[in-house]
Amino acid sequence: xxxxxxxxxxxxxxxxxxxxxxxxxxxxxxxxxxxxxxxxxxxxxxxxxxxxxxxxxxxxxxxxxxxxxxxxxxxxxxxxxxxxxxxxxxxxxxxxxxxxxxxxxxxxxxxxxxxxxx
Amino acid sequence: xxxxxxxxxxxxxxxxxxxxxxxxxxxxxxxxxxxxxxxxxxxxxxxxxxxxxxxxxxxxxxxxxxxxxxxxxxxxxxxxxxxxxxxxxxxxxxxxxxxxxxxxxxxxxxxxxxxxxxxxxxxxxxxxxxxxxxxxxxxxxxxxxxxxxxxxxxxxxxxxxxxxxxxxxxxxxxxxxxxxxxxxxxxxxxxxxxxxxxxxxxxxxxxxxxxxxxxxxxxxxxxxxxxxxxxxxxxxxxxxxxxxxxxxxxxxxxxxxxxxxxxxxxxxxxxxxxxxxxxxxxxxxxxxxxxxxxxxxxxxxxxxxxxxxxxxxxxxxxxxxxxx
Numbered sequence: 001x002x003x004x005x006x007x008x009x010x011x012x013x014x015x016x017x018x019x020x021x022x023x024x025x026x027x028x029x030x031x032x033x034x035x036x037x038x039x040x041x042x043x044x045x046x047x048x049x050x051x052x053x054x055x056x057x058x059x060x061x062x063x064x065x066x067x068x069x070x071x072x073x074x075x076x077x078x079x080x081x082x083x084x085x086x087x088x089x090x091x092x093x094x095x096x097x098x099x100x101x102x103x104x105x106x107x108x109x110x111x112x113x114x115x116x117x118x
Numbered sequence: 119x120x121x122x123x124x125x126x127x128x129x130x131x132x133x134x135x136x137x138x139x140x141x142x143x144x145x146x147x148x149x150x151x152x153x154x155x156x157x158x159x160x161x162x163x164x165x166x167x168x169x170x171x172x173x174x175x176x177x178x179x180x181x182x183x184x185x186x187x188x189x190x191x192x193x194x195x196x197x198x199x200x201x202x203x204x205x206x207x208x209x210x211x212x213x214x215x216x217x218x219x220x221x222x223x224x225x226x227x228x229x230x231x232x233x234x235x236x237x238x239x240x241x242x243x244x245x246x247x248x249x250x251x252x253x254x255x256x257x258x259x260x261x262x263x264x265x266x267x268x269x270x271x272x273x274x275x276x277x278x279x280x281x282x283x284x285x286x287x288x289x290x291x292x293x294x295x296x297x298x299x300x301x302x303x304x305x306x307x308x309x310x311x312x313x314x315x316x317x318x319x320x321x322x323x324x325x326x327x328x329x330x331x332x333x334x335x336x337x338x339x340x341x342x343x344x345x346x347x348x349x350x351x352x353x354x355x356x357x358x359x360x361x362x363x364x365x366x367x368x369x370x371x372x373x374x375x376x377x378x379x380x381x382x383x384x385x386x387x388x389x390x391x392x393x394x395x396x397x398x399x400x401x402x403x404x405x406x407x408x409x410x411x412x413x414x415x416x417x418x419x420x421x422x423x424x425x426x427x428x429x430x431x432x433x434x435x436x437x438x439x440x441x442x
Contacts, residue, residue, distance in 0.1 A: 005211075006301075006305040006306065007209070007211055007301075007305060009304050009305070010166065010302070010304050011211075017433070018429055018430065018432070018433040019430065019433035019434065019437065020437075021434075021437045021441065023441075033434075033437075035430065035433075038426070040157075040161065041158045041161040041162055041165075041166075041423075041426070042158070042426055042430065044154045044157065044158065045154050045155060045158045045423075046430075047154070048152055048153075048154035048155075049152075049154070052128070053128065083441075085434060085437060085438045085441060086438075088434050089431070089434050089435070089438065090128070092427055092430055092431045092434060093129075093431075094128050094129040094130075095129075095155075095427055096424065096427050096428070096431070097129040098129050098130050098131075098132060098151070098155065099420060099423055099424045099427065100424070101129075101131055101132055102132045102134065102148070102151070102155075102159075102420055103417070103420045103421070103424070105132065105133060105134040106134045106146070106416060106417065106420065107417070108134075109134045109135060109136045109146070110136055110139065110413045112136070113136040113139045114139065117139065
């Protein structure tokens with residue numbers, strides 16, 4: 001009766017924000033992003049990409065509770081030149097370009113395979 | 119933007135090669151990427167590719183021995199084909215209508231009565247139970263139909279006439295109306311468009327060929343026989359001096375056994391095999407249910423990931439503006 005709608009697991013409500021950011025007050029160059037209605041798919045992808053950068057001191061993600069549909073990504077960078085927000089933006093750009101290339105190559109190779117087999 | 123990112127050397131440049139592409143299965147390799155990307159791709163293919171499935175069933179008559187709920191569940195799991203579904207339909211929750219309409223749902227009807235069907239049967243078959251299959255589902259919408267078989271090959275070899283739903287005996291009747299809606303695997307497993315979607319790392323294998331060649335032929339046979347038939351074999355069946363991996367999916371499971379044996383055979387005490395899972399190359403095995411073509415499932419998955427990243431980019435840019 002009072003169960004939430006099934007699509008609330010992955011679709012934002014009209015008044016919800018996709019993401020919020022909270023700067024860490026005790027640790028320098030650190031902050032936590034809370035991504036609404038996302039899970040391991042995005043959390044782990046971002047964490048691994050942010051960790052590839054030599055400017056990253058720490059990157060981790062967690063799903064705080066199975067009934068809360070949110071994902072927290074915590075980032076600390078090595079210097080004030082790059083804020084966690086900057087590191088996040090960079091990771092997103094890199095992943096977008098990776099996905100574009102993956103998409104293009106996949107389409108190309110499938111078309112080639114289809115042409116081969118007739 | 120993508121050109122800049124490639125030039126900066128931060129972004130990976132994944133390469134794809136399609137190993138096998140059948141009507142409903144495909145096997146492809148993605149190289150120069152990361153396990154996290156591969157796993158995200160797998161997760162979106164299973165959980166977030168939009169497809170259509172029966173979501174509401176209204177029973178008018180059910181005198182079969184199977185409960186309404188069980189028939190409704192079986193109907194929900196029937197794959198519904200995808201011709202233009204994603205372009206034509208929208209989610210019911212995004213639609214302006216009160217419950218459902220032609221823009222967000224399709225109606226399928228089923229009416230089977232044993233007695234009506236038995237009239238046309240020859241006398242000796244009149245008492246055989248009647249199997250109601252997906253072929254009896256009549257769709258109101260020309261673009262929407264149940265998928266009776268995953269592939270043309272299955273259709274031509276199968277003994278069945280469709281997916282069996284329920285059996286009727288003499289005097290029994292089933293009459294119902296189904297509403298099919300869009301959804302995704304995160305909502306309910308019936309919307310998952312794949313029956314198999316797995317990836318595994320490509321094994322990186324090197325043999326100490328010189329050491330293998332120095333062994334006695336019987337010892338080389340012994341190495342091959344450590345694994346089940348077909349995993350290892352000779353590179354050249356006449357020469358028989360070089361061993362190679364014939365089944366790369368299985369080799370990592372038996373690497374320890376080969377290490378143990380070759381260490382005892384090698385005078386230096388070292389293993390003659392070097393095998394480990396690659397951290398950058400992955401093999402995907404995807405099998406579609408027939409509702410969405412298998413290559414489309416992968417493309418939809420990639421698109422879904424791109425959409426997620428775009429949403430995040432918009433959100434993070436907004437945050438950057440407010441923080442600055």
